[in-house]
Amino acid sequence: MPSSGDAAGRRPHVVLIPSAGMGHLVPFGRLAVALSSGHGCDVSLVTVLPTVSTAESKHLDALFDAFPAVRRLDFELAPFDASEFPSADPFFLRFEAMRRSAPLLGPLLTGAGASALATDIALTSVVIPVAKEQGLPCHILFTASAAMLSLCAYFPTYLDANAGDGGGVGDVDIPGVYRIPKASIPQALHDPNHLFTRQFVANGRSLTSAAGILVNTFDALEPEAVAALQQGKVASGFPPVFAVGPLLPASNQAKDPQANYMEWLDAQPARSVVYVSFGSRKAISGEQLRELAAGLETSGHRFLWVVKSTVVDRDDAAELGELLGEGFLERVEKRGLVTKAWVDQEEVLKHESVALFVSHCGWNSVTEAAASGVPVLALPRFGDQRVNSGVVARAGLGVWADTWSWEGEAGVIGAEEISEKVKAAMADEALRRKAASVAKAAAKAVAGGGSSHRCLVEFARLCQGGTCRTN
Numbered sequence: 001m002p003s004s005g006d007a008a009g010r011r012p013h014v015v016l017i018p019s020a021g022m023g024h025l026v027p028f029g030r031l032a033v034a035l036s037s038g039h040g041c042d043v044s045l046v047t048v049l050p051t052v053s054t055a056e057s058k059h060l061d062a063l064f065d066a067f068p069a070v071r072r073l074d075f076e077l078a079p080f081d082a083s084e085f086p087s088a089d090p091f092f093l094r095f096e097a098m099r100r101s102a103p104l105l106g107p108l109l110t111g112a113g114a115s116a117l118a119t120d121i122a123l124t125s126v127v128i129p130v131a132k133e134q135g136l137p138c139h140i141l142f143t144a145s146a147a148m149l150s151l152c153a154y155f156p157t158y159l160d161a162n163a164g165d166g167g168g169v170g171d172v173d174i175p176g177v178y179r180i181p182k183a184s185i186p187q188a189l190h191d192p193n194h195l196f197t198r199q200f201v202a203n204g205r206s207l208t209s210a211a212g213i214l215v216n217t218f219d220a221l222e223p224e225a226v227a228a229l230q231q232g233k234v235a236s237g238f239p240p241v242f243a244v245g246p247l248l249p250a251s252n253q254a255k256d257p258q259a260n261y262m263e264w265l266d267a268q269p270a271r272s273v274v275y276v277s278f279g280s281r282k283a284i285s286g287e288q289l290r291e292l293a294a295g296l297e298t299s300g301h302r303f304l305w306v307v308k309s310t311v312v313d314r315d316d317a318a319e320l321g322e323l324l325g326e327g328f329l330e331r332v333e334k335r336g337l338v339t340k341a342w343v344d345q346e347e348v349l350k351h352e353s354v355a356l357f358v359s360h361c362g363w364n365s366v367t368e369a370a371a372s373g374v375p376v377l378a379l380p381r382f383g384d385q386r387v388n389s390g391v392v393a394r395a396g397l398g399v400w401a402d403t404w405s406w407e408g409e410a411g412v413i414g415a416e417e418i419s420e421k422v423k424a425a426m427a428d429e430a431l432r433r434k435a436a437s438v439a440k441a442a443a444k445a446v447a448g449g450g451s452s453h454r455c456l457v458e459f460a461r462l463c464q465g466g467t468c469r470t471n
């Protein structure tokens, strides 16, 4: 039953505070739509200004237009002198600006009449203290996999237990989940003194301060990790965990009027196209791009390849043709489309011509492939993407070519290997059937009475001031 209000009949007002980057903003927008449309919550989505990219501004504008029930709560960052950090990336600068603007957040939340908050793991050190001051429960929407959440939750304990072993990190056997091999763990975590590792450990410890943790996954996709987290096997004192995914696309992507990829897909035979995309962030080097181009060419298959300037190393910011190898675009003209546009990935994955998704396994892409039943050929690059690729392989949603040699996150996979893997995955009927069954399980999870739907109901009840029955 959706919550219908507190004793005085008031609906809970959940304020969502995302961190920067499309990979984080997209699931927050989807959660906002889900909570406001079917679960009796008033929902505000904090829009941090200025946004870090035009993709973000366009995405937010399209979302608020399409879903007026989601309130826009603008949060103007206090000006600060970014030249203090000459070589910092935009995401670090955004975090620093948020940290410095934290005193402005309390009045914003009071003014909005918030009754509960949900924020990103990256912002807990900023938001949880403000929530405490305001007496508001603060939840986390974890935007990566439950496997990654369990690694994050367990990692502080793991490091404490292995402190005497020369400080290195090996395989990590997460209680109740499974053993994550060293080669899958984000590379920076191999060094316990790395800044990223210290932040990861701080994030892991902060999880127990949250009132609840939402994860964009579902029971059937990650049965071990979801159960272990919900049963408190991974870390003690863990808050309730709500597996609410796949958070469904809200069909609200900002459309690029110049882009012709849908017409191109319409003209291709059913289940003939390999869709290739590596998310919204820098994820692939120029050298890897050229190997991928050559691999796609020799595979002989049709392909739609989304190459973003932000996905290309800054040093390689050349024209596409030059970037992908001489004559490539001309040679593949009849069977390949390479675009720099922002595509509506949901629409692409649902298109009947698409047969395979060559993906970096950013978690949103994995959940979208799961919802669409398109098999994944995992080509992870950095951060959580190897852990996610392991999930993809375990669930039968795709193949992770873990025979691909591990040469660190900057390693390059050769054209021949890519070509062989693409050909094998395109010919794999059993894989196609398994991916379709994952999509059925995803649809069941989010339908009324399904596991993810029940978790959202429980979450809304908790925001209402009720008790939680999920865990």
Ligand SMILES: O=c1ccn([C@@H]2O[C@H](COP(=O)(O)OP(=O)(O)O[C@H]3O[C@H](CO)[C@@H](O)[C@H](O)[C@H]3O)[C@@H](O)[C@H]2O)c(=O)[nH]1
Residues within 6 Å of the ligand: 021, 022, 023, 024, 026, 143, 144, 253, 277, 278, 279, 280, 281, 283, 306, 341, 342, 343, 344, 345, 346, 361, 362, 363, 364, 365, 366, 368, 382, 383, 384, 385
């Ligand atoms: O042309 C495009 C490109 C991307 N997308 C969407 O943008 C999102 C991208 O998210 P994701 O697939 O997760 O990739 P990243 O942008 O790389 O995501 C970052 O955030 C994720 C969630 O925390 C992590 O799992 C990744 O490793 C991290 O790089 C997805 O919803 C895509 O559908 C589009 O719709 N059109």
